[in-house]
Amino acid sequence: MALLTTAPVGADHHGPTRRRAARPAEPRAHAPRRLRLDVLGLTPFAAYVLVFLAVPTLLAVGSGFVGADGGFTLDNVAALADPVIIATFVNSIGLSLLTAVIGAIVGAVLCYALLAFRAEGATRATVAAISGVLAQFGGVMLAFAFIATIGLQGVVTVWLRDVWGIDIFANGAWIYGLPGLVLPYIYFQVPLMVITFLPALTALKAHWLEATLTLGGTRGSFWRRVAMPVLAPSFLASFLLLFANGFSSYATAAALASQGSQIVPLQIRTALTSETLLGRENLAGALALGMIVVMALVMWGYAVVQGRAARWQK
Amino acid sequence: MSLPVRQRAATLAPSPLGGRIIIAVIGLIFAIPIVSMLEFTLRAADGGHSVEHWLALFDPRNARSYAPIWVGLGNSLVLSIGTVAIVLLLVAPTMVLIALRFPKLRRPFEFLCLLPLSIPAIVLVVGLAPVYLVIGRTIGTGIWPLSLAYGVTVLPYAYRAIQASIDAVDVATLAEAARSLGAGWGTVLLRVLGPNLRTGILAACLLSVAVVLGEFTIASLLNRQNLQTALVVVNKQDPYVAVILSLLALGFAFVLLLVIDRGAVARRGIRSRKGQQ
DSSP states (O other): OHHHHHSOTTTTTTHHHHHHHHHHHHHHHHHHHHHHHHHHHHHHHHHHHIIIIIHHHHHHHHGGGBOTTSSBOSHHHHGGGSHHHHHHHHHHHHHHHHHHHHHHHHHHHHHHHHTTSOTTSHHHHHHHHHHHHHHHSOTHHHHHHHHHHHSTTOHHHHHIIIIIOOOTTTTOOGGGSSGGGHHHHHHHHHHHHHHHHHHHHHTSOHHHHHHHHHTTOOHHHHIIIIIHHHHHHHHHHHHHHHHHHHHHOOHHHHHHOOSSOOSHHHHHHHHHHSSOBTTBTTHHHHHHHHHHHHHHHHHHHHHHHHHHHHTTOO | OHHHHHHHHTOOSOOHHHHHHHHHHHHHHHHHHHHHHHHHHTBOTTSSBOSHHHHHTTOGGGHHHHHHHHHHHHHHHHHHHHHHHHIIIIIHHHHHHHHHHOGGGHHHHHHHHHHHHHSOHHHHHHHHHHHHHHHHHHTOSOSTTHHHHHHHHHHHHHHHHHHHHHHHSOHHHHHHHHHHTTOOHHHIIIIIIHHHTHHHHHHHHHHHHHHHHHOOHHHHHTTOOOHHHHHHHHHHHOHHHHHHHHHHHHHHHHHHHHHHHHHHHHHHHHHHHHHHO
Protein backbone atom coordinates (compact mmCIF):
# COMPACT_ATOMS: atom_id res chain seq x y z
CA MET A 1 0.00 0.00 0.00
CA ALA A 2 2.73 2.38 0.94
CA LEU A 3 4.54 1.56 -2.27
CA LEU A 4 1.50 2.44 -4.28
CA THR A 5 0.90 5.76 -2.63
CA THR A 6 4.48 7.01 -2.71
CA ALA A 7 4.88 6.23 -6.41
CA PRO A 8 2.97 9.05 -8.10
CA VAL A 9 0.73 8.29 -11.04
CA GLY A 10 2.32 9.15 -14.34
CA ALA A 11 5.83 9.02 -12.98
CA ASP A 12 7.07 8.13 -16.46
CA HIS A 13 6.11 11.54 -17.75
CA HIS A 14 7.39 13.51 -14.83
CA GLY A 15 10.59 11.67 -14.11
CA PRO A 16 12.68 14.62 -12.89
CA THR A 17 9.84 16.05 -10.81
CA ARG A 18 9.30 12.75 -9.07
CA ARG A 19 12.96 12.37 -8.23
CA ARG A 20 13.05 15.82 -6.75
CA ALA A 21 9.82 15.48 -4.82
CA ALA A 22 9.95 11.90 -3.58
CA ARG A 23 13.55 11.55 -2.44
CA PRO A 24 13.83 14.09 0.34
CA ALA A 25 10.41 13.07 1.68
CA GLU A 26 11.62 9.97 3.52
CA PRO A 27 14.75 11.39 5.25
CA ARG A 28 13.01 14.64 6.06
CA ALA A 29 10.71 12.93 8.53
CA HIS A 30 13.73 11.73 10.54
CA ALA A 31 16.16 14.52 9.78
CA PRO A 32 15.57 16.85 12.76
CA ARG A 33 15.66 14.01 15.27
CA ARG A 34 18.76 12.47 13.69
CA LEU A 35 20.54 15.81 13.51
CA ARG A 36 19.76 16.37 17.15
CA LEU A 37 21.20 12.93 17.96
CA ASP A 38 24.30 13.69 15.89
CA VAL A 39 24.87 16.98 17.67
CA LEU A 40 24.35 15.16 20.95
CA GLY A 41 27.15 12.81 19.87
CA LEU A 42 29.53 15.78 19.66
CA THR A 43 28.78 17.04 23.16
CA PRO A 44 30.99 14.67 25.21
CA PHE A 45 34.07 15.70 23.23
CA ALA A 46 33.07 19.37 23.27
CA ALA A 47 32.56 19.27 27.05
CA TYR A 48 35.89 17.49 27.52
CA VAL A 49 37.84 20.00 25.42
CA LEU A 50 36.06 22.84 27.18
CA VAL A 51 37.03 21.65 30.67
CA PHE A 52 40.56 20.44 29.98
CA LEU A 53 41.76 22.77 27.20
CA ALA A 54 39.66 25.95 26.99
CA VAL A 55 39.14 26.51 30.73
CA PRO A 56 42.79 25.89 31.73
CA THR A 57 44.06 28.14 28.94
CA LEU A 58 41.68 30.94 29.87
CA LEU A 59 42.42 30.48 33.58
CA ALA A 60 46.16 30.55 32.90
CA VAL A 61 45.98 33.70 30.83
CA GLY A 62 43.21 35.32 32.86
CA SER A 63 44.80 34.77 36.28
CA GLY A 64 47.49 37.24 35.27
CA PHE A 65 44.87 39.94 35.60
CA VAL A 66 43.70 38.91 39.08
CA GLY A 67 45.22 40.55 42.11
CA ALA A 68 45.78 39.17 45.62
CA ASP A 69 42.39 40.51 46.68
CA GLY A 70 40.64 38.70 43.82
CA GLY A 71 39.90 41.89 41.89
CA PHE A 72 41.05 42.99 38.45
CA THR A 73 44.58 44.36 38.27
CA LEU A 74 47.23 45.12 35.68
CA ASP A 75 49.90 44.86 38.35
CA ASN A 76 51.03 41.34 37.37
CA VAL A 77 51.12 42.13 33.68
CA ALA A 78 53.15 45.22 34.49
CA ALA A 79 55.66 42.82 36.10
CA LEU A 80 56.47 41.60 32.58
CA ALA A 81 58.41 44.87 32.23
CA ASP A 82 60.53 44.01 35.27
CA PRO A 83 64.21 43.75 34.23
CA VAL A 84 64.45 40.21 35.73
CA ILE A 85 61.45 39.01 33.71
CA ILE A 86 62.62 40.74 30.52
CA ALA A 87 65.99 39.04 30.94
CA THR A 88 64.30 35.61 31.22
CA PHE A 89 62.29 36.26 28.06
CA VAL A 90 65.45 37.37 26.25
CA ASN A 91 67.21 34.20 27.47
CA SER A 92 64.32 32.00 26.36
CA ILE A 93 64.03 33.61 22.94
CA GLY A 94 67.79 33.61 22.43
CA LEU A 95 68.12 29.95 23.41
CA SER A 96 65.21 28.98 21.14
CA LEU A 97 66.59 31.02 18.22
CA LEU A 98 70.12 29.64 18.52
CA THR A 99 69.05 26.00 18.84
CA ALA A 100 66.38 26.38 16.13
CA VAL A 101 68.93 27.80 13.65
CA ILE A 102 71.46 25.04 14.32
CA GLY A 103 68.74 22.39 14.47
CA ALA A 104 67.19 23.54 11.18
CA ILE A 105 70.49 23.54 9.29
CA VAL A 106 71.80 20.21 10.61
CA GLY A 107 68.34 18.66 10.27
CA ALA A 108 68.01 19.83 6.66
CA VAL A 109 71.40 18.32 5.80
CA LEU A 110 70.29 15.05 7.41
CA CYS A 111 67.04 15.12 5.39
CA TYR A 112 69.05 15.66 2.19
CA ALA A 113 71.24 12.67 3.04
CA LEU A 114 68.13 10.54 3.65
CA LEU A 115 67.07 11.11 0.03
CA ALA A 116 69.80 8.65 -0.93
CA PHE A 117 67.77 5.88 0.72
CA ARG A 118 64.52 4.21 -0.35
CA ALA A 119 61.39 5.94 0.97
CA GLU A 120 60.09 2.80 2.67
CA GLY A 121 63.41 1.20 3.49
CA ALA A 122 64.77 0.31 6.91
CA THR A 123 67.17 3.28 7.12
CA ARG A 124 64.49 5.91 6.83
CA ALA A 125 62.17 4.01 9.18
CA THR A 126 64.92 3.76 11.80
CA VAL A 127 65.90 7.41 11.48
CA ALA A 128 62.21 8.39 11.65
CA ALA A 129 61.64 6.34 14.80
CA ILE A 130 64.80 7.65 16.50
CA SER A 131 63.81 11.20 15.53
CA GLY A 132 60.34 10.71 16.97
CA VAL A 133 61.72 9.49 20.29
CA LEU A 134 64.35 12.21 20.66
CA ALA A 135 62.12 15.04 19.41
CA GLN A 136 59.06 14.33 21.49
CA PHE A 137 59.63 11.89 24.33
CA GLY A 138 63.08 12.79 25.65
CA GLY A 139 62.39 15.40 28.29
CA VAL A 140 63.92 14.48 31.62
CA MET A 141 65.80 11.55 30.12
CA LEU A 142 67.73 13.83 27.76
CA ALA A 143 68.92 15.77 30.78
CA PHE A 144 70.28 12.52 32.29
CA ALA A 145 71.93 11.67 28.97
CA PHE A 146 73.80 14.96 28.97
CA ILE A 147 74.76 14.70 32.63
CA ALA A 148 76.27 11.30 31.77
CA THR A 149 78.05 12.86 28.77
CA ILE A 150 79.23 16.34 29.76
CA GLY A 151 78.31 16.38 33.46
CA LEU A 152 81.01 16.84 36.08
CA GLN A 153 81.75 13.07 35.90
CA GLY A 154 80.46 12.68 32.33
CA VAL A 155 82.16 10.42 29.82
CA VAL A 156 83.30 13.21 27.50
CA THR A 157 84.29 15.46 30.42
CA VAL A 158 86.47 12.74 31.95
CA TRP A 159 87.94 11.79 28.57
CA LEU A 160 88.86 15.37 27.73
CA ARG A 161 90.37 15.85 31.18
CA ASP A 162 92.36 12.60 31.35
CA VAL A 163 93.48 12.30 27.73
CA TRP A 164 93.80 15.91 26.60
CA GLY A 165 94.12 17.75 29.87
CA ILE A 166 91.20 20.00 28.99
CA ASP A 167 88.90 20.99 31.84
CA ILE A 168 85.65 22.08 30.21
CA PHE A 169 84.40 23.36 33.56
CA ALA A 170 87.43 25.56 34.26
CA ASN A 171 85.10 28.56 34.25
CA GLY A 172 82.43 26.99 36.44
CA ALA A 173 79.82 24.23 36.03
CA TRP A 174 78.06 25.84 33.06
CA ILE A 175 76.16 22.64 32.31
CA TYR A 176 73.74 23.43 35.14
CA GLY A 177 73.14 26.96 33.85
CA LEU A 178 71.80 28.46 30.62
CA PRO A 179 74.76 27.42 28.34
CA GLY A 180 74.24 23.81 29.48
CA LEU A 181 70.83 23.81 27.79
CA VAL A 182 72.18 24.51 24.29
CA LEU A 183 73.46 21.01 23.48
CA PRO A 184 70.45 19.11 24.89
CA TYR A 185 68.09 21.47 23.03
CA ILE A 186 69.95 20.93 19.74
CA TYR A 187 69.67 17.22 20.49
CA PHE A 188 65.88 17.39 20.25
CA GLN A 189 65.68 20.18 17.63
CA VAL A 190 67.56 18.29 14.89
CA PRO A 191 65.22 15.27 15.07
CA LEU A 192 62.16 17.54 14.99
CA MET A 193 63.57 19.17 11.84
CA VAL A 194 63.92 15.72 10.25
CA ILE A 195 60.28 14.92 11.03
CA THR A 196 58.88 18.21 9.74
CA PHE A 197 61.18 18.99 6.81
CA LEU A 198 61.58 15.55 5.19
CA PRO A 199 58.07 15.56 3.61
CA ALA A 200 58.81 18.92 1.95
CA LEU A 201 62.16 17.74 0.62
CA THR A 202 60.72 14.52 -0.81
CA ALA A 203 58.08 16.60 -2.61
CA LEU A 204 60.85 18.11 -4.73
CA LYS A 205 60.41 16.60 -8.18
CA ALA A 206 63.32 15.02 -10.06
CA HIS A 207 61.85 16.20 -13.36
CA TRP A 208 62.25 19.84 -12.27
CA LEU A 209 65.99 19.17 -12.21
CA GLU A 210 65.71 17.48 -15.59
CA ALA A 211 63.85 20.50 -16.98
CA THR A 212 66.50 22.85 -15.60
CA LEU A 213 69.28 20.80 -17.17
CA THR A 214 67.45 20.59 -20.52
CA LEU A 215 67.05 24.36 -20.52
CA GLY A 216 70.79 24.77 -20.11
CA GLY A 217 71.00 25.14 -16.34
CA THR A 218 73.39 23.35 -14.06
CA ARG A 219 72.85 21.41 -10.83
CA GLY A 220 74.07 24.47 -8.98
CA SER A 221 71.63 26.82 -10.68
CA PHE A 222 68.83 24.30 -10.07
CA TRP A 223 69.47 24.36 -6.31
CA ARG A 224 69.86 28.16 -6.28
CA ARG A 225 67.04 29.19 -8.61
CA VAL A 226 64.48 26.36 -8.29
CA ALA A 227 64.92 24.20 -5.22
CA MET A 228 65.80 26.96 -2.75
CA PRO A 229 62.82 29.21 -3.60
CA VAL A 230 60.48 26.20 -3.54
CA LEU A 231 61.84 24.89 -0.24
CA ALA A 232 62.26 28.27 1.47
CA PRO A 233 58.70 28.47 2.88
CA SER A 234 58.84 24.88 4.21
CA PHE A 235 62.24 25.50 5.70
CA LEU A 236 61.02 28.67 7.38
CA ALA A 237 57.87 26.93 8.63
CA SER A 238 59.94 24.10 10.14
CA PHE A 239 62.28 26.65 11.67
CA LEU A 240 59.35 28.42 13.34
CA LEU A 241 58.09 25.09 14.66
CA LEU A 242 61.54 24.40 16.10
CA PHE A 243 61.56 27.81 17.72
CA ALA A 244 58.13 27.18 19.28
CA ASN A 245 59.32 23.77 20.43
CA GLY A 246 62.41 25.16 22.11
CA PHE A 247 60.50 28.06 23.61
CA SER A 248 57.83 25.88 25.24
CA SER A 249 60.12 23.06 26.38
CA TYR A 250 60.27 22.58 30.15
CA ALA A 251 61.22 19.06 31.27
CA THR A 252 64.85 18.99 30.09
CA ALA A 253 65.58 22.37 31.63
CA ALA A 254 63.78 21.49 34.87
CA ALA A 255 65.87 18.35 35.32
CA LEU A 256 69.15 19.95 34.26
CA ALA A 257 69.24 23.58 35.36
CA SER A 258 69.57 23.71 39.11
CA GLN A 259 71.00 27.21 39.33
CA GLY A 260 68.30 29.86 39.13
CA SER A 261 65.44 30.28 36.67
CA GLN A 262 67.04 31.63 33.52
CA ILE A 263 64.24 30.76 31.10
CA VAL A 264 60.52 31.55 31.20
CA PRO A 265 59.22 28.00 31.87
CA LEU A 266 61.54 27.73 34.89
CA GLN A 267 60.40 31.16 36.04
CA ILE A 268 56.80 29.89 35.89
CA ARG A 269 57.84 26.90 38.03
CA THR A 270 59.31 29.26 40.61
CA ALA A 271 56.19 31.42 40.52
CA LEU A 272 53.95 28.35 40.98
CA THR A 273 55.92 26.69 43.75
CA SER A 274 56.82 29.73 45.83
CA GLU A 275 53.99 31.89 47.01
CA THR A 276 55.28 35.27 45.93
CA LEU A 277 57.88 36.28 43.41
CA LEU A 278 58.94 39.89 43.07
CA GLY A 279 56.29 40.52 45.74
CA ARG A 280 53.45 39.66 43.37
CA GLU A 281 50.71 37.02 43.44
CA ASN A 282 49.64 35.35 40.22
CA LEU A 283 52.87 36.19 38.44
CA ALA A 284 52.65 32.70 36.86
CA GLY A 285 49.55 33.88 35.02
CA ALA A 286 51.31 36.97 33.65
CA LEU A 287 54.27 34.84 32.53
CA ALA A 288 51.88 32.37 30.91
CA LEU A 289 50.24 35.28 29.09
CA GLY A 290 53.64 36.44 27.84
CA MET A 291 54.45 32.93 26.59
CA ILE A 292 51.08 32.64 24.84
CA VAL A 293 51.64 35.96 23.07
CA VAL A 294 55.05 34.83 21.77
CA MET A 295 53.66 31.41 20.79
CA ALA A 296 50.66 33.00 19.03
CA LEU A 297 52.95 35.26 16.97
CA VAL A 298 55.17 32.31 16.01
CA MET A 299 52.25 30.04 15.13
CA TRP A 300 50.61 32.84 13.12
CA GLY A 301 53.84 33.20 11.16
CA TYR A 302 53.90 29.42 10.77
CA ALA A 303 50.37 29.37 9.33
CA VAL A 304 51.20 32.15 6.83
CA VAL A 305 54.42 30.50 5.67
CA GLN A 306 52.89 27.01 5.63
CA GLY A 307 50.13 28.33 3.35
CA ARG A 308 52.79 29.24 0.79
CA ALA A 309 54.66 25.99 1.30
CA ALA A 310 51.55 23.86 0.75
CA ARG A 311 51.38 24.98 -2.90
CA TRP A 312 54.30 22.74 -3.84
CA GLN A 313 53.31 19.71 -1.83
CA LYS A 314 50.39 18.38 -3.85
CA MET B 1 78.26 5.76 -22.10
CA SER B 2 76.13 8.88 -21.87
CA LEU B 3 73.10 7.09 -20.40
CA PRO B 4 74.40 6.47 -16.86
CA VAL B 5 75.67 10.05 -16.73
CA ARG B 6 72.23 11.41 -17.57
CA GLN B 7 70.53 9.15 -15.05
CA ARG B 8 72.94 10.30 -12.38
CA ALA B 9 72.34 13.91 -13.27
CA ALA B 10 68.55 13.64 -13.07
CA THR B 11 68.34 12.44 -9.47
CA LEU B 12 68.08 14.95 -6.66
CA ALA B 13 69.49 12.61 -4.05
CA PRO B 14 73.12 12.69 -3.00
CA SER B 15 75.22 9.73 -4.10
CA PRO B 16 74.60 6.66 -1.91
CA LEU B 17 78.11 7.01 -0.50
CA GLY B 18 77.66 10.72 0.27
CA GLY B 19 74.31 10.05 1.96
CA ARG B 20 75.83 7.27 4.06
CA ILE B 21 78.75 9.46 5.13
CA ILE B 22 76.50 12.34 6.25
CA ILE B 23 74.18 10.01 8.15
CA ALA B 24 77.10 8.17 9.73
CA VAL B 25 78.75 11.40 10.93
CA ILE B 26 75.56 12.92 12.38
CA GLY B 27 74.51 9.53 13.73
CA LEU B 28 77.83 9.07 15.52
CA ILE B 29 77.60 12.50 17.13
CA PHE B 30 74.04 11.77 18.25
CA ALA B 31 75.10 8.37 19.57
CA ILE B 32 77.61 9.94 22.00
CA PRO B 33 75.06 10.80 24.76
CA ILE B 34 73.33 7.42 24.45
CA VAL B 35 76.64 5.52 24.58
CA SER B 36 77.68 7.75 27.47
CA MET B 37 74.54 6.75 29.36
CA LEU B 38 75.38 3.10 28.79
CA GLU B 39 78.99 3.55 29.90
CA PHE B 40 77.80 5.51 32.93
CA THR B 41 75.55 2.63 34.06
CA LEU B 42 78.41 0.14 33.68
CA ARG B 43 80.83 2.04 35.93
CA ALA B 44 81.92 -0.01 38.90
CA ALA B 45 82.86 1.26 42.34
CA ASP B 46 86.48 0.17 41.83
CA GLY B 47 86.87 2.30 38.71
CA GLY B 48 86.39 -0.57 36.26
CA HIS B 49 83.26 -1.71 34.49
CA SER B 50 80.62 -4.17 35.63
CA VAL B 51 76.90 -4.81 35.45
CA GLU B 52 76.46 -4.29 39.20
CA HIS B 53 74.12 -1.31 38.79
CA TRP B 54 71.90 -3.29 36.45
CA LEU B 55 71.78 -6.18 38.92
CA ALA B 56 71.15 -3.79 41.81
CA LEU B 57 67.87 -2.87 40.13
CA PHE B 58 66.53 -6.33 40.94
CA ASP B 59 68.18 -6.67 44.34
CA PRO B 60 65.47 -6.96 47.02
CA ARG B 61 67.74 -5.08 49.45
CA ASN B 62 67.29 -1.95 47.33
CA ALA B 63 63.52 -2.32 47.13
CA ARG B 64 62.99 0.50 49.60
CA SER B 65 65.10 3.12 47.85
CA TYR B 66 63.70 2.20 44.44
CA ALA B 67 60.10 2.19 45.69
CA PRO B 68 59.28 5.58 44.06
CA ILE B 69 60.22 4.10 40.68
CA TRP B 70 57.74 1.24 40.93
CA VAL B 71 55.03 3.56 42.23
CA GLY B 72 55.77 6.00 39.39
CA LEU B 73 55.84 3.25 36.78
CA GLY B 74 52.55 1.85 38.07
CA ASN B 75 50.98 5.31 37.97
CA SER B 76 52.28 5.91 34.44
CA LEU B 77 50.73 2.62 33.32
CA VAL B 78 47.39 3.60 34.85
CA LEU B 79 47.68 6.96 33.08
CA SER B 80 48.52 5.22 29.78
CA ILE B 81 45.41 3.05 30.07
CA GLY B 82 43.27 6.08 30.94
CA THR B 83 44.66 8.14 28.06
CA VAL B 84 44.23 5.28 25.57
CA ALA B 85 40.64 4.91 26.81
CA ILE B 86 40.03 8.60 26.06
CA VAL B 87 41.48 8.17 22.56
CA LEU B 88 39.41 5.05 21.89
CA LEU B 89 36.12 6.06 23.48
CA LEU B 90 36.06 9.83 22.95
CA VAL B 91 38.47 11.03 20.24
CA ALA B 92 38.08 8.23 17.66
CA PRO B 93 34.23 8.07 17.74
CA THR B 94 33.99 11.87 17.54
CA MET B 95 36.31 11.89 14.54
CA VAL B 96 34.19 9.24 12.79
CA LEU B 97 31.04 11.21 13.59
CA ILE B 98 32.59 14.37 12.11
CA ALA B 99 33.68 12.49 8.98
CA LEU B 100 30.21 10.99 8.50
CA ARG B 101 27.85 13.74 9.55
CA PHE B 102 29.67 17.07 9.83
CA PRO B 103 32.23 17.24 6.99
CA LYS B 104 32.05 21.05 7.20
CA LEU B 105 33.38 20.92 10.77
CA ARG B 106 36.53 19.17 9.64
CA ARG B 107 38.77 22.25 9.48
CA PRO B 108 37.63 23.80 12.78
CA PHE B 109 37.93 20.38 14.43
CA GLU B 110 41.45 19.94 13.07
CA PHE B 111 42.40 23.37 14.39
CA LEU B 112 41.01 22.44 17.80
CA CYS B 113 42.89 19.14 17.92
CA LEU B 114 46.22 20.68 16.88
CA LEU B 115 45.81 23.60 19.28
CA PRO B 116 47.58 21.87 22.22
CA LEU B 117 50.76 21.93 20.12
CA SER B 118 50.87 25.70 20.39
CA ILE B 119 49.92 25.90 24.06
CA PRO B 120 53.01 24.95 26.08
CA ALA B 121 52.36 22.35 28.78
CA ILE B 122 53.90 24.76 31.29
CA VAL B 123 51.18 27.31 30.41
CA LEU B 124 48.42 24.71 30.51
CA VAL B 125 49.55 23.60 33.95
CA VAL B 126 49.01 27.12 35.35
CA GLY B 127 45.33 26.81 34.42
CA LEU B 128 45.07 23.10 35.24
CA ALA B 129 46.12 23.72 38.84
CA PRO B 130 42.75 25.30 39.83
CA VAL B 131 40.86 22.70 37.77
CA TYR B 132 42.64 19.88 39.62
CA LEU B 133 42.01 21.61 42.93
CA VAL B 134 38.29 21.15 42.21
CA ILE B 135 38.84 17.60 40.96
CA GLY B 136 40.85 16.81 44.08
CA ARG B 137 37.96 17.92 46.26
CA THR B 138 35.21 16.16 44.30
CA ILE B 139 36.69 13.06 42.64
CA GLY B 140 39.75 12.59 44.81
CA THR B 141 43.50 13.00 44.50
CA GLY B 142 44.09 9.60 42.88
CA ILE B 143 46.33 9.33 39.86
CA TRP B 144 43.79 8.42 37.17
CA PRO B 145 42.09 11.86 36.80
CA LEU B 146 45.42 13.10 35.48
CA SER B 147 44.80 11.05 32.32
CA LEU B 148 42.07 13.57 31.49
CA ALA B 149 44.75 16.26 31.18
CA TYR B 150 46.99 13.87 29.24
CA GLY B 151 44.17 13.23 26.78
CA VAL B 152 44.55 16.87 25.72
CA THR B 153 48.33 16.55 25.47
CA VAL B 154 48.10 13.54 23.13
CA LEU B 155 45.21 15.02 21.10
CA PRO B 156 47.37 16.37 18.21
CA TYR B 157 49.26 13.08 17.82
CA ALA B 158 46.12 10.95 18.08
CA TYR B 159 44.25 13.22 15.67
CA ARG B 160 46.90 13.08 12.95
CA ALA B 161 47.29 9.30 13.19
CA ILE B 162 43.55 8.58 13.06
CA GLN B 163 42.79 11.24 10.43
CA ALA B 164 45.40 9.70 8.11
CA SER B 165 43.44 6.44 8.28
CA ILE B 166 40.07 8.17 7.82
CA ASP B 167 41.40 9.99 4.73
CA ALA B 168 42.64 6.72 3.27
CA VAL B 169 39.25 4.96 3.48
CA ASP B 170 35.89 6.11 2.13
CA VAL B 171 34.23 6.15 5.53
CA ALA B 172 30.88 7.49 4.31
CA THR B 173 30.39 4.81 1.65
CA LEU B 174 31.46 2.01 4.00
CA ALA B 175 29.04 3.17 6.68
CA GLU B 176 26.20 3.59 4.18
CA ALA B 177 26.82 0.18 2.65
CA ALA B 178 26.80 -1.45 6.07
CA ARG B 179 23.67 0.45 7.09
CA SER B 180 21.79 -0.51 3.94
CA LEU B 181 22.70 -4.15 4.58
CA GLY B 182 20.96 -3.83 7.93
CA ALA B 183 23.84 -3.17 10.31
CA GLY B 184 23.19 -1.11 13.43
CA TRP B 185 25.49 1.77 14.34
CA GLY B 186 27.33 -0.36 16.89
CA THR B 187 28.14 -2.92 14.20
CA VAL B 188 29.16 -0.18 11.79
CA LEU B 189 31.60 1.32 14.32
CA LEU B 190 33.06 -1.88 15.73
CA ARG B 191 32.97 -4.32 12.81
CA VAL B 192 33.10 -2.15 9.68
CA LEU B 193 34.91 1.13 10.41
CA GLY B 194 37.01 -0.13 13.34
CA PRO B 195 38.94 -2.75 11.35
CA ASN B 196 39.43 -0.31 8.44
CA LEU B 197 40.85 2.38 10.71
CA ARG B 198 42.87 0.04 12.92
CA THR B 199 46.33 1.16 11.70
CA GLY B 200 45.55 4.76 12.55
CA ILE B 201 43.86 3.91 15.84
CA LEU B 202 46.71 1.60 16.86
CA ALA B 203 49.27 4.27 15.97
CA ALA B 204 47.28 6.81 17.99
CA CYS B 205 47.24 4.50 21.02
CA LEU B 206 50.96 3.68 20.83
CA LEU B 207 51.88 7.35 20.41
CA SER B 208 49.68 8.18 23.39
CA VAL B 209 51.48 5.58 25.51
CA ALA B 210 54.85 7.01 24.44
CA VAL B 211 53.78 10.58 25.26
CA VAL B 212 52.33 9.57 28.64
CA LEU B 213 55.41 7.57 29.65
CA GLY B 214 57.59 10.59 28.84
CA GLU B 215 55.36 13.27 30.41
CA PHE B 216 56.94 15.26 33.23
CA THR B 217 55.74 18.88 33.23
CA ILE B 218 52.10 18.45 34.23
CA ALA B 219 52.64 15.64 36.74
CA SER B 220 55.52 17.38 38.47
CA LEU B 221 53.79 20.74 38.87
CA LEU B 222 50.49 19.21 39.97
CA ASN B 223 52.40 17.14 42.57
CA ARG B 224 51.47 13.78 41.08
CA GLN B 225 53.98 10.91 40.89
CA ASN B 226 54.62 9.32 37.51
CA LEU B 227 57.60 7.57 35.94
CA GLN B 228 59.42 10.81 35.02
CA THR B 229 58.96 12.54 38.36
CA ALA B 230 60.12 9.33 40.07
CA LEU B 231 63.24 9.29 37.88
CA VAL B 232 64.10 12.81 39.05
CA VAL B 233 63.56 11.82 42.70
CA VAL B 234 65.62 8.62 42.47
CA ASN B 235 68.32 10.37 40.43
CA LYS B 236 69.20 12.36 43.54
CA GLN B 237 69.96 9.21 45.58
CA ASP B 238 71.11 6.82 42.87
CA PRO B 239 71.84 8.38 39.46
CA TYR B 240 72.78 4.97 38.01
CA VAL B 241 69.33 3.47 38.30
CA ALA B 242 67.74 6.66 36.91
CA VAL B 243 69.98 6.47 33.84
CA ILE B 244 69.33 2.72 33.41
CA LEU B 245 65.57 3.29 33.44
CA SER B 246 65.90 6.27 31.08
CA LEU B 247 67.76 4.07 28.61
CA LEU B 248 65.05 1.41 28.88
CA ALA B 249 62.25 3.97 28.47
CA LEU B 250 63.91 5.56 25.41
CA GLY B 251 64.42 2.10 23.91
CA PHE B 252 60.80 1.22 24.58
CA ALA B 253 59.55 4.43 22.89
CA PHE B 254 61.85 3.70 19.92
CA VAL B 255 60.34 0.22 19.50
CA LEU B 256 56.81 1.66 19.74
CA LEU B 257 57.51 4.21 16.99
CA LEU B 258 59.22 1.60 14.80
CA VAL B 259 56.14 -0.64 15.14
CA ILE B 260 53.90 2.28 14.10
CA ASP B 261 56.08 3.04 11.07
CA ARG B 262 56.31 -0.61 9.96
CA GLY B 263 52.54 -0.93 10.38
CA ALA B 264 51.97 2.07 8.13
CA VAL B 265 54.40 0.74 5.50
CA ALA B 266 52.80 -2.73 5.53
CA ARG B 267 49.40 -1.13 5.08
CA ARG B 268 50.57 1.04 2.17
CA GLY B 269 52.07 -2.09 0.61
CA ILE B 270 48.75 -3.92 0.79
CA ARG B 271 46.94 -0.98 -0.75
CA SER B 272 49.33 -0.51 -3.64
CA ARG B 273 49.16 -4.24 -4.41
CA LYS B 274 45.37 -4.02 -4.41
CA GLY B 275 45.62 -1.07 -6.76
CA GLN B 276 47.66 -3.08 -9.24
CA GLN B 277 45.11 -5.88 -9.49
